[in-house]
Amino acid sequence: MRIQYKNWFMLFVLLCVVVAGLYGISGRLAGNREGAENRKEVWAVSKGKSAAAGGTRGTLKLYAGELSGRATAYHWETAGDQRVLSLLYQKVGDLAEVTWQKKGKGAVYRIRLKKDVMDSDGKLVTADTLLYNYYMRCQASYQGDDEIDGMSIRGLRAYRYGITGKKLRQRVKKVKQEIRKPDKKLRQQAVKELAIPVLYREYYWVKTLYYNKSAQKICDRYPEPVQLFAYYYAPDTSYTGKGKTVKQAVQDIAKQYGTNLEHLAEMTGRDYETKLQGMAIQYFWPDRAAGAGKIQGIQKLDDRTVRIETTGYRESDLPKLQNIYVVTRQCSGNASGEKESGAGKSGRSLPVGTGAYILQEEGKNMLRLQVNSYYDREAVNPTQIVIQNGDLTASRCIRSVCDGTFDMACIWEMAEYEKKEISSTMKKGDALWESALLGGLVYHPGRVNATTISKEAADTGDLGNVIRGLEMNQVE
Numbered sequence: 001m002r003i004q005y006k007n008w009f010m011l012f013v014l015l016c017v018v019v020a021g022l023y024g025i026s027g028r029l030a031g032n033r034e035g036a037e038n039r040k041e042v043w044a045v046s047k048g049k050s051a052a053a054g055g056t057r058g059t060l061k062l063y064a065g066e067l068s069g070r071a072t073a074y075h076w077e078t079a080g081d082q083r084v085l086s087l088l089y090q091k092v093g094d095l096a097e098v099t100w101q102k103k104g105k106g107a108v109y110r111i112r113l114k115k116d117v118m119d120s121d122g123k124l125v126t127a128d129t130l131l132y133n134y135y136m137r138c139q140a141s142y143q144g145d146d147e148i149d150g151m152s153i154r155g156l157r158a159y160r161y162g163i164t165g166k167k168l169r170q171r172v173k174k175v176k177q178e179i180r181k182p183d184k185k186l187r188q189q190a191v192k193e194l195a196i197p198v199l200y201r202e203y204y205w206v207k208t209l210y211y212n213k214s215a216q217k218i219c220d221r222y223p224e225p226v227q228l229f230a231y232y233y234a235p236d237t238s239y240t241g242k243g244k245t246v247k248q249a250v251q252d253i254a255k256q257y258g259t260n261l262e263h264l265a266e267m268t269g270r271d272y273e274t275k276l277q278g279m280a281i282q283y284f285w286p287d288r289a290a291g292a293g294k295i296q297g298i299q300k301l302d303d304r305t306v307r308i309e310t311t312g313y314r315e316s317d318l319p320k321l322q323n324i325y326v327v328t329r330q331c332s333g334n335a336s337g338e339k340e341s342g343a344g345k346s347g348r349s350l351p352v353g354t355g356a357y358i359l360q361e362e363g364k365n366m367l368r369l370q371v372n373s374y375y376d377r378e379a380v381n382p383t384q385i386v387i388q389n390g391d392l393t394a395s396r397c398i399r400s401v402c403d404g405t406f407d408m409a410c411i412w413e414m415a416e417y418e419k420k421e422i423s424s425t426m427k428k429g430d431a432l433w434e435s436a437l438l439g440g441l442v443y444h445p446g447r448v449n450a451t452t453i454s455k456e457a458a459d460t461g462d463l464g465n466v467i468r469g470l471e472m473n474q475v476e
Contacts (some may be wrong), residue, residue, distance in 0.1 A: 007145050039323045039412060058472035060382035060448075063397055063409035066207075066461065067367070068200060073325040074144030077201040077207075083386060085325065086464030089353035092133075093123065100318060106152065106310040107322055113304040114206060119328045119376040120358045127329055130306045134298055137324065140278035141289040145195045150274040152312040155296025156451050160281060162292035176279040179259055186283050187258045190337075194275050195254035198264060203229045203246060211417040225390035229253075233262050239249040269374045327351035356468050357385060382472050394418040395425045402434040407447045407472070412440030412461040443468065449473050 025253065065080030073089050076082050093115050111156030117125040137148040140160045143349045151159070158164045161171045163302035178186065206229045209215040226249050230241030230464060235256045241249045257264055261272040282289040297309040328351070350359050355367035367387040388406070395418065397409035415422065426435055436445045443450070449471040457465035 002391070010032075053278070058382050058447075058474070059384040060467075060470070060472060061100070061405065061407045062385050062387050063390070063392065063400065063406045064387050065410050066391045068204065069389070070197070070200070071352060072144075073327050074142075075197055076145070076147065077197075078204045080389075080410075081411060083463040084367065086355070086462075087357045087467060088350070088359060089325035089327070090355055090357040091323050091325055092130070095326055095354065096130075098318065098322050100311060102229050103309065105312055106154070107313045107317065109308045109310075109318070110301075110305045111308065111321065115304070116376075117375075118356060119352050119372060121328070122374050123328060125326065125328065125354060126303050126304050127300045129326065131298065131300055132307070132328075133324060133326055134308070134321075135291065135295065136353075138280035138295060138298075139289065139291045140357070142199075142278065142316045145274055147270070147320050148324065149278065150271060151314075151317055151320060153295060153297040154292075154309045154311050158292060159291045159295045160278065162285060171281075171284075174284065175277050178280045178283070178437050179276050182259045182280075184278060189283070190259045190261075190276060191254045191257070191280050193279070194272060195257045195261065198249055198270075198272075199233060199250045199254055200246075200267065202233060202268065203250060206232060208413055210323055214416075227367075233264070233267060237410040246402035320345070325351075325353065327353055334374070362383075377476060380468065381434070382467075385467070394442075395423050398422065398425045398435050401442050401444050404444075406442075408441060408443040410440060410461075410463060411442055415440045426471060447473055 018202040018438055050343045056344070057474065065392050066078050066165065067078035067080045067084065070077060071081035071085060073085065074170050076085060092111065096111050096113045098109060098111050111130060113125060113130070119125055120385070134148060136142060136155070137144065138159060139149075139165065142149060149156070157172070158168060161168055175318055177213060183191070203225070207225045210214040210219050210270055212226065219228065222231060224241075225245055226241045230239055230253065234253045239248055239252065239256070244252065257275055261276070265272055299309050308321065354375070356372055356375045358372050359367065359368040359423055361368035365388060367389075369385040371383045381383050392400070392409075394411040396413050400406045401409055411418075411422075422437065426437060434444060434446070436450065438450075438453055438455065441453065443453070443460045452469055452471040454465055457463075
């Protein structure tokens with residue numbers, strides 16, 4: 001009996017040991033996961049120092065999305081282009097208060113600059129700077145994306161044609177006739193300066209459809225973006241784009257348009273008539289390409305205020321006036337993107353802006369930005385941003401953050417479409433503790449101070465505001 005009791009007692013002890021062991025393993029696993037999560041916040045204890053606790057200004061290695069290599073303050077093609085431009089420039093709406101009121105059939109807009117705004121050369125931005133920006137975009141030679149030249153600004157037509165009265169009406173009639181039946185030279189100019197830049201941007205828009213679930217059926221039908229691009233934009237329906245590079249397809253389709261851009265206008269929702277008129281004005285009267293005289297409806301009221309009057313009111317006019325990037329006269333180049341002296345390491349001259357950064361170097365697949373010391377902001381780092389170009393998936397971006405290629409990567413376009421792949425990737429291996437996701441931003445929690453990332457900006461895809469408040473951790 002005693003032996004049987006002893007056996008039962010030993011069995012009970014053994015069961016207790018097994019239960020305790022299982023409980024310990026479970027706790028360890030939970031602790032490991034909790035530790036992995038906490039490591040994102042306290043990683044700096046072992047490998048770096050928080051910027052808030054004596055960190056240093058640093059270099060941010062950033063993936064902003066695919067870049068076209070052709071973006072300027074007047075033209076962009078990709079979401080990545082827009083993100084980079086938001087670091088180099090500020091818009092009128094960022095630098096000034098814009099108020100308006102109706103006047104007859106038109107409207108009067110009052111644009112008043114904030115105090116002590118400086119560009120990256122340390123020059124004060126004044127009402128003259130605003131005049132320069134609006135006048136430049138009203139010239140017949142301007143072929144940027146902005147549509148200031150299409151507004152009904154009082155006296156704008158006389159400025160563009162360089163004449164008034166009966167002769168103005170005659171010139172307007174001549175330009176319209178030329179656009180309807182253009183000669184070879186004007187047709188080639190329209191293809192090169194207008195159709196091709198617009199089509200490149202539309203091609204990149206077509207690529208975003210492959211990350212849109214609602215477009216999955218049409219994308220499955222056209223697995224190559226070039227072919228889907230041809231399906232949407234080629235006036236010649238027999239043109240498929242099959243076997244063509246992006247450059248070849250864009251050029252082929254642009255030649256099909258010439259100066260007949262009605263189909264392109266339907267696809268993009270933009271009116272290209274004013275741009276074509278500007279080309280014809282340059283063609284007939286080259287001395288009027290940069291305008292002549294003053295525009296009656298654009299006036300300087302004082303050193304910080306400009307008044308703009310239109311003869312017809314449209315709701316779209318206010319955002320047109322607010323959403324242009326402000327550039328300054330000094331070393332600003334021109335809207336055609338031609339090189340000028342002082343281009344620096346980039347090899348091409350970008351206009352001087354008022355953004356948080358300036359372009360220091362431009363390589364084949366890389367941009368290096370340097371902090372603008374005249375920019376008024378609270379955060380002081382990163383002082384440099386190295387932006388790598390490429391067409392990467394979200395999973396590839398996450399792995400690149402983990403291996404140190406990037407400190408931060410923008411995946412806003414892909415975040416919803418690749419949701420499962422992103423979740424799977426971030427739960428594996430090093431990605432568990434060496435990457436974190438906020439909105440459409442993937443970042444390394446050890447190299448980037450997570451507490452300085454604006455959640456609102458990360459959720460809305462506003463890279464400019466993310467970077468302007470960002471701080472880097474000091475890594476030993």
